[in-house]
Amino acid sequence: MKAITYAEYGDPDILQLSDLPTPKVGPGEVLIRVRSAAVNPVDWKVAKGYLDGLMVVEFPAIPGWDVAGVVEAVGLDTPEWSVGDEVIAYARKDWVQGGTFAELVTAPVRTVARKPKSLDWHQAAGLPLAGLTAYQLLARLGLKDGETVLVHAAAGGVGLLAVQIAKALGARVIGTASEGNHEFLRGLGAEPVTYGDGLAERVRELAPDGVDVVADFVGGVLDSTLAVLADAGRHGSIADGTVAEKGGISAWVRPSAEDLTALGDLADEGRLTVPVAEVFALADVAKAFELSQSGHVRGKIAIEVSTN
Template identity: 50%
Template sequence: MKALVYDRFGSIDALHIAEHPDPHPGPDSVVVKVVSASLNPVDYKIREGYLQGGIDTILPAVIGWDVAGVVVRAGFDTPEFQVGDEILAYARKDVVSGGTLAEFVEVPVRTATKKPAELSFEAAAALPLAGLTALQSVRRSQIAPGTTVLIHAAAGGVGSFATQLAVRAGARVIGTARPGNFDYLRSLGAEPVEYGPGLVDAVRALAPEGVDTILDFVGAEAMDTVPQLLRPGGVVTSVASPRARDEFGGNYVWVRPDPDGLAELAELAASGELHVEIAKAYDFEQYADAFAALESGHVRGKVVVNVNS
């Protein structure tokens, strides 16, 4: 099969499409013909070697964890799925090796759920990692009706979902973004503020007593403003900095596969209750352009790659 692989750590130049052995299903996994996959910042961080010591990589590795496609083979004990089922998955395994940017991928059943017929493959592929990160961040923070939540990078892949989920939970949401994304955030139910200098004053103008919850999808500078913006007894949750947990007593979230949570997100998206923002969908051969867009840091929503469209 054709797959997007890297056999050394490095930049986009380390990636290339190559012939790769077809995957085989394990006892509790299925082989999926990939229709669409989506990209996440963690993909290029792993490719660049930043997570060595945190998760092992077996080279040459196929990149990618998000997938939507069709089951073509099933393992010995996979009653959840049959050949022909359309599924989506956050197909993270214990090591980085057989990823989703390929014609076929082995998917553990513990990472997958069936795709609703009303949901496109592109939208389904955009949901798993970002959607589950948002869902688990919102739930870990115990966001409740009537609370005020500050979401950093609210227009990004994770932030777009977190904004909508927090609004659905009954919270008032203030979201940081570039001015060009302000109208987009308003459409999701958030009050936008510009990140960078003046952020603290802008948030305090909207929430003079501070906010009840901070969801951080940026790290670094966002953590520096926590003491100035979080109310006493408030909760900060970050996917980018352990300071949220170690310094402020909050949560540091590393998203886990969760088929039930993924099914919930897929149904919300299929019914139109959860908007899936796709920045652009690229053909497989345009993978370099897709990663360049992702790594620019200015993407609204998700970058999708169509493999077998």
């Protein structure tokens, strides 16, 4: 099979298109023929070695954790799935080696959910990691119908999904973004505010008594978070581990077939969509990494691996 690999840590130019054997399918796993895979910032961060102290990487490694595709084979004791099923997965394993930027990838069934019918292959591939990150943080913060939530980086890949999930839960959503993304956020149902100096004052103008929940998807905004949080409010971050020292939750996304199914249901109910910014060929993953590193992407970056 064709796959993108790297044999050492480094910049995107370490990536190369390689020929590799078909992966072995272990018990409790499925083999997925990849239609589309999505790029997340963590993919190039792992390839640069930024997570070396956290995760085991076995070289040569195939990057990528998001996937949408068709079940090609099933392992032992896998009653949940059959050959031909259309699926999505946040296919993160306990180590980094056999990722999703390949024609075939194995995934534990605990990571796999049915592909939402309402999303195309690239949208579906962009849902798992970002969607689960948003969904799980909001769930841990206990966001409820009628509450007000401030979403930091609301127009980013995770934030724009958090906005939609929060709206689906019945919350009022205030979202930080550059002015160029304000109309986009209004279209998702959020009330946009410009980030930067004076943010707390701008949020207080919209919510004089403070907000019930703050979900931080960018980091470096703890002071603003605390300044707008209502009494007994809850806050959490995926990008700032120090929030725990101030009563917040520091979160790291987990694979979950159950949570991913819930996200798929929201999509098929018309309450969640996944904007796709750009689609690259498998051979051009390095270019996709460079675009992701630029930090100026609204929506997901997808890798088209096959069309059948």
